[in-house]
Amino acid sequence: MDEEQSKKIDSDSQAKPQPQVAPEGLEEKMRAVHAAQESRRQEAEFFDPNQVDPELMELAQERSRGSLLRPILMIAVIFFGLSLLNDWRDQLEYFFTSSTPVEMGSITEYPIQMAENPEWKSPLVHNRYVTIGGVPTRRSQSEKFNYFKLVGAEVYVEAPREDTPLSPIQRVMSEDQPKKLSDTDRNFYRGTGRLIALSKTTDRYGGLRSYYTSRYDTRFCEQYDERSLAEIARSRRESILLNWALEYERATPEERTKNGLHREPTTEEMDEIFYSEPLCVNAYLFQEGTAPKNHWWNLALALLIGGFVAFNAVNLVRWMIRFIKP
Numbered sequence: 001m002d003e004e005q006s007k008k009i010d011s012d013s014q015a016k017p018q019p020q021v022a023p024e025g026l027e028e029k030m031r032a033v034h035a036a037q038e039s040r041r042q043e044a045e046f047f048d049p050n051q052v053d054p055e056l057m058e059l060a061q062e063r064s065r066g067s068l069l070r071p072i073l074m075i076a077v078i079f080f081g082l083s084l085l086n087d088w089r090d091q092l093e094y095f096f097t098s099s100t101p102v103e104m105g106s107i108t109e110y111p112i113q114m115a116e117n118p119e120w121k122s123p124l125v126h127n128r129y130v131t132i133g134g135v136p137t138r139r140s141q142s143e144k145f146n147y148f149k150l151v152g153a154e155v156y157v158e159a160p161r162e163d164t165p166l167s168p169i170q171r172v173m174s175e176d177q178p179k180k181l182s183d184t185d186r187n188f189y190r191g192t193g194r195l196i197a198l199s200k201t202t203d204r205y206g207g208l209r210s211y212y213t214s215r216y217d218t219r220f221c222e223q224y225d226e227r228s229l230a231e232i233a234r235s236r237r238e239s240i241l242l243n244w245a246l247e248y249e250r251a252t253p254e255e256r257t258k259n260g261l262h263r264e265p266t267t268e269e270m271d272e273i274f275y276s277e278p279l280c281v282n283a284y285l286f287q288e289g290t291a292p293k294n295h296w297w298n299l300a301l302a303l304l305i306g307g308f309v310a311f312n313a314v315n316l317v318r319w320m321i322r323f324i325k326p
Contacts (some may be wrong), residue, residue, distance in 0.1 A: 071319050074312040081309040090127050090200060091298040098294055099128055101192045107134035108152040122153065124284055126197040129292055133190035140211055144231070147208060150189065154218075154283035156198065156208070157189065194290040198222070198283040207287065220281035232279050240273050 085092075104123055113120050134150030136157070141147060144157045198205065199222035212218040224232070244265050252262055265273070 071316055072314045074319070077312045077315070078309050081305045084305055086303055088298050088302055090196065091295045092302055094127050094194060095292050095295045095299050096244050097127075097292050098127065101129045101131040104130045104132040105193070106152075107132055107150040107155050110152045124153065124155070124195065124199060126195070128195050129193070130195045131192045132195070132286060133188060133189070136187065136189050138212070138216060140208070142207075149212075154168070154281040155286055156283060157286045157288060159191065159288040191286070191288045193286055193288040195284055195286050198285045201285060219280040224280055229279055236274060236279070237270070240270060258264070
C-alpha cells in the first residue's frame with residue numbers, strides 16, 4: 001500500500017508543470033520597451049498632424065528667402081563692375097578701331113590752312129589711331145616718357161624715353177631757366193599712335209597739366225568750371241582796360257592823334273584783343289606707339305568682369321523672385 005501511494009505521488013509531481021524562471025535582464029528590457037511605447041503614444045496625443053505652427057512656417061520661409069546681406073553684396077558687385085567697364089569704355093572702343101592709322105598731316109600747318117580757308121576745320125578727333133607730324137616745342141620729361149607740344153595746335157606728344165633721364169641737378173637747373181616764349185626744336189617730328197582728348201584722360205596726367213600751366217601759363221579747360229572761366233574773363237577785360245589806359249597816359253598828344261588813341265577802347269577793339277587768345281584750351285594727347293591691339297588686356301578683363309556682373313545679376317533676379325513669391 002505504501003509503495004503504491006508513493007508511486008502515485010511521484011507520478012503526480014512529474015505530471016504537474018513546474019514554474020519557469022525569466023532570464024536575467026529581460027524584465028528591464030521589457031520595461032524600457034513599454035516606456036518608449038507610452039512616450040510615443042503621449043506625443044501622438046499632444047501633436048496633431050493636421051495642424052502646423054505658423055511661427056515655424058514663417059521661420060522656414062525666412063530661411064529659404066535668405067539674408068538681406070546677400071542681395072546687397074550682389075548689387076555692390078554689379079555696380080563696381082559696371083563702373084569699371086564705364087571707365088574702360090574708351091580703351092575698349094579703341095581696341096576695335098581700324099589698325100590702319102588715319103593721316104592727320106602736319107600740325108604746324110594747321111594755322112596756315114585755317115587762314116587760307118576760314119571754313120576749314122581741324123581733323124583732330126578723340127580716341128583714334130593716327131599718324132601726325134609737326135615741329136616740337138616746350139619739351140618736358142618724366143622718368144619713362146618725353147613730352148612736348150607741337151607748334152600749330154594744342155597737341156602734346158607722349159613718347160617713350162630712349163635716353164638717360166636727367167639727374168636731379170640737371171632737372172632743377174632746367175626748371176630754374178627763364179621761361180621762353182618760343183622754345184622750338186629744329187627737328188620735324190612724325191609718329192604713329194593713339195590720339196585722345198586730354199580732358200578724357202585720368203589723373204595720371206595731372207602733373208603734365210600742372211607743369212604747362214605753371215611754366216607756360218596754359219589753361220586747360222577741364223580744370224575750370226563756368227564760374228572760374230567767367231572770373232578769368234572778367235580779369236582779362238580789366239587787364240585790357242588798365243593796359244589801354246596806361247598806354248594812353250604815356251602817349252604824347254601827337255602820338256595819340258597819329259595812332260588814333262582814345263581814353264577807352266571801343267567794343268570792337270576790346271573784342272579783338274579779348275579773343276586774340278582763348279581763355280582755355282581743349283588739348284589733345286598723342287601717345288606714340290600705342291596701337292589698338294595694345295589694349296587687349298582691357299578686353300580680357302572686361303569679359304571677366306562682365307561675366308561676374310551677369311552672374312550676380314541673374315542671382316539677384318532669382319533672389320527677388322523668391323523674396324516676392326508668397
